[in-house]
Amino acid sequence: MKHLYNRLSFQQKKAYWAWLFLAVPILFFAAVRFYPTINAAMISFTDWNLLTEGKWVGLANYERMFTDKVFWKVFANTFLYLIVGLPVSLTLAFVVAYYLDQVRFMHGFIRSLYFIPYLTTAVAMAWVWRWGYQPAPMGVINQILSSIGMPQQPFLRSPNQALYAVLAPAIWAGLGFQVIIFMAGLRAIPETYYEAARIDGIGKLATLWEITLPLLRPTLVFIVVLTSIGLLRIFDQVYNMTVDGQGGPLNATRPLVLNIYNTAFKDFDMGYATAQTMVLFLVLLIITLIQLRLMRSK
Amino acid sequence: MNAPAGQPRLPFGLSGSPGRIVVWTLLFLGGVVMISPFLFMISSSLKTPDQIYDLRLIPERPTLENYVALFRDSLFLKWFVNSFITSTLVTLSVLFFDALIGYVLCKYDFRGRTFVFIAILSTLMIPTEMLVIPWYLISAHFGWIDTYWGIMFPGLMTGFGVFLMRQFFQSVPDELLDAARVDGLGEFRIWWTIAMPLVTPALSALAIFTFLGNWTAFLWPLIVTNSRDLYTVPVGLASFAGENLTRWEVVMTGAAVATIPTLIVFIIFQKYIVRGVVLSGLKG
Numbered sequence: 030m031k032h033l034y035n036r037l038s039f040q041q042k043k044a045y046w047a048w049l050f051l052a053v054p055i056l057f058f059a060a061v062r063f064y065p066t067i068n069a070a071m072i073s074f075t076d077w078n079l080l081t082e083g084k085w086v087g088l089a090n091y092e093r094m095f096t097d098k099v100f101w102k103v104f105a106n107t108f109l110y111l112i113v114g115l116p117v118s119l120t121l122a123f124v125v126a127y128y129l130d131q132v133r134f135m136h137g138f139i140r141s142l143y144f145i146p147y148l149t150t151a152v153a154m155a156w157v158w159r160w161g162y163q164p165a166p167m168g169v170i171n172q173i174l175s176s177i178g179m180p181q182q183p184f185l186r187s188p189n190q191a192l193y194a195v196l197a198p199a200i201w202a203g204l205g206f207q208v209i210i211f212m213a214g215l216r217a218i219p220e221t222y223y224e225a226a227r228i229d230g231i232g233k234l235a236t237l238w239e240i241t242l243p244l245l246r247p248t249l250v251f252i253v254v255l256t257s258i259g260l261l262r263i264f265d266q267v268y269n270m271t272v273d274g275q276g277g278p279l280n281a282t283r284p285l286v287l288n289i290y291n292t293a294f295k296d297f298d299m300g301y302a303t304a305q306t307m308v309l310f311l312v313l314l315i316i317t318l319i320q321l322r323l324m325r326s327k
Numbered sequence: 328m329n330a331p332a333g334q335p336r337l338p339f340g341l342s343g344s345p346g347r348i349v350v351w352t353l354l355f356l357g358g359v360v361m362i363s364p365f366l367f368m369i370s371s372s373l374k375t376p377d378q379i380y381d382l383r384l385i386p387e388r389p390t391l392e393n394y395v396a397l398f399r400d401s402l403f404l405k406w407f408v409n410s411f412i413t414s415t416l417v418t419l420s421v422l423f424f425d426a427l428i429g430y431v432l433c434k435y436d437f438r439g440r441t442f443v444f445i446a447i448l449s450t451l452m453i454p455t456e457m458l459v460i461p462w463y464l465i466s467a468h469f470g471w472i473d474t475y476w477g478i479m480f481p482g483l484m485t486g487f488g489v490f491l492m493r494q495f496f497q498s499v500p501d502e503l504l505d506a507a508r509v510d511g512l513g514e515f516r517i518w519w520t521i522a523m524p525l526v527t528p529a530l531s532a533l534a535i536f537t538f539l540g541n542w543t544a545f546l547w548p549l550i551v552t553n554s555r556d557l558y559t560v561p562v563g564l565a566s567f568a569g570e571n572l573t574r575w576e577v578v579m580t581g582a583a584v585a586t587i588p589t590l591i592v593f594i595i596f597q598k599y600i601v602r603g604v605v606l607s608g609l610k611g
Contacts, residue, residue, distance in 0.1 A: 040436070040437075043435050043436065043437060044435070044437035044438065046431075046435065046514045047431050047435040047437045047440070048437070050427055050428075050430075050431045050514075050515075051428065051431055051443060053424070054424055054427070054428045054447075054484055055443070057424075057483060057484050058446065058447055058450060058484065061458075061462075061480065061481055061483075062450040062453060062458070062486075063446075063450075064461070065457075065458045065461030065462060065465070066453050066457065066458065066461075068461040068464070069457050069458065069460060069461050072460065072461070125354065125357065128350050128353075128354055129354055131347075131350070132347075132350065132351055132354060134351060135355075137597075139354055139355055139358045140601070141593075141597060142355075142357075142358030142359065142361050142362050143357070143358055143361050144593075144600075144601070145361070145362055145365070145590065145593060146361060146362075146364075148539055148589050148590075148592070148593050148600070149365075149543070149586045149589050149590070150542070150543040150560065150561050150564070150585045150586055150589060151543060151545065151561075152543075152545050152561040152562075152564050152565050152585070153368075153561070153564055153581075153582035153583075153585040153586045154364060154582070154586070156564070156568045156578050156579075156581075156582050157364045157365075157367065157368045157579065157582050158364065160367075160371075160575050160578065160579065161364070161367065163575075166380045167379070167380065167575065169367055169382065172382050173382075198364075201361070201364075204361070205361075206604060209601060209604050209605060210604070210605070213605040258454075262454060262456060264456075264545070264546055265545045265546075265561075268545075268549075268565070269565055269568070273569075274565075274569075286456050286546070289456060290546070290550075293459075293460050293463075294463075294550060299460060299464075302460060303457075303460055306454070306456055306457035306460065307457070309454055309456055309457065310453070310454055310457050313452070313454055314452060317452055
């Protein structure tokens with residue numbers, strides 16, 4: 030071996046080492062990422078409950094989605110999380126970042142206050158929020174509402190409010206991350222642009238629209254995609270804030286991932302569950318491709 | 328942005344205009360609202376059941392009784408150990424392998440390099456939710472359900488870490504590595520003793536995020552553990568809270584115990600974490 034190795038050219042030696050170092054990782058990625066992906070796609074064409082042999086059913090699982098009322102509800106919920114969560118969180122984060130960027134006094138401390146929720150366990154925080162939403166005298170939010178003379182709200186008990194009540198802690202947790210990325214984007218804009226705007230006597234609002242936001246576009250695209258993917262995959266909050274983790278009341282809060290979890294690990298309907306994961310995969314893929322498109326077209 | 332020129336400079340970096348003071352105050356109040364769930368959580372965990380309806384943040388008679396009871400009557404300590412061991416081992420594996428892969432893909436020129444890189448990068452597009460079902464089947468087949476290995480194996484290497492490390496190894500000069508080769512150092516030693524110390528900022532960011540990511544992970548540990556003895560902190564907390572549904576001071580104590588370690592990590596590593604978010608965010 031040693032003899033053979035010494036006869037290799039410099040280039041060949043490098044290639045030898047490269048493949049040697051990559052051998053275990055390639056096995057890992059093949060076995061734990063690529064094989065399961067193909068496996069999931071295959072299972073989605075079968076009817077399989079783990080106990081009996083899986084039966085090939087073609088596109089039946091996909092057809093079933095179209096007539097499954099719960100699936101449509103879940104699909105609509107998932108996008109509602111996105112459509113409401115994205116603009117709300119982005120606006121909040123941008124406003125905070127825009128002003129925090131101008132603040133010097135205790136800058137790091139205030140930034141930490143916004144950032145801390147991002148690092149904490151979503152499960153733990155879901156329970157804290159769930160407690161906060163309880164009817165008075167238990168829940169803090171209803172206690173505050175009643176102390177300022179506002180009517181009590183059912184929050185998690187109402188099919189109309191529950192989704193937003195579950196969404197709030199998700200937005201709250203992600204805000205700090207968005208603020209930090211936004212601030213880094215703001216810092217990257219050269220000061221000369223602002224000086225030029227000042228010399229030309231352009232107002233603050235016009236500067237924001239004409240200079241800051243267009244130059245912030247790469248940052249914006251990045252945050253939009255990451256936030257969208259996060260919101261479409263919402264699970265921890267819903268599982269921990271709804272009764273028995275079922276995404277109720279009346280499936281009002283149930284997102285796609287929770288439906289997949291229930292289909293696979295409560296109903297053991299593996300074919301139908303993986304078919305739904307393929308839908309999730311496609312949706313996320315489309316969003317990522319749109320991002321690549323937006324990043325390229327300057 | 329700095330204060331406009333021409334205005335008198337005041338201490339604390341405030342430029343003194345009333346507008347700025349209002350902005351600061353609003354930002355501060357917003358920040359207080361952001362951390363208020365933590366304050367209420369910790370406050371309630373220090374209360375007795377009859378005080379829980381009392382909205383006061385500082386309990387009238389603070390007690391650690393809830394914490395004592397929690398560790399005495401539940402498996403929290405065990406879940407803590409499970410989370411700690413699995414998160415630490417996964418982090419070590421990610422640091423070792425992702426750095427090695429990133430280094431090879433950055434510093435070695437060989438046929439197939441681009442293909443391997445794109446293949447690993449493409450795994451970032453595969454959502455975990457799609458993989459958990461096959462992972463579960465693999466685990467069931469090999470008997471990995473209810474084992475540490477079962478909790479850990481999907482995360483031992485990550486596409487994100489490979490990407491991050493490859494970016495950072497680009498700042499390591501090739502001449503340095505070649506000089507080491509001339510000195511007769513082996514390829515592995517060159518990576519480990521010469522290149523690795525030069526990318527410690529990236530390694531520390533990757534370590535913190537991998538650890539926190541695994542510490543807070545919920546979906547996969549929920550699926551792969553059935554036995555209460557093998558739960559991680561989030562899975563244990565979810566089941567514990569479900570059983571103590573109306574005893575909110577107990578639930579809040581559990582939530583506090585699950586959260587406090589991440590708060591401590593944040594306070595110690597604050598600078599690295601914020602820098603890491605920016606680095607990985609802007610490069611990723």
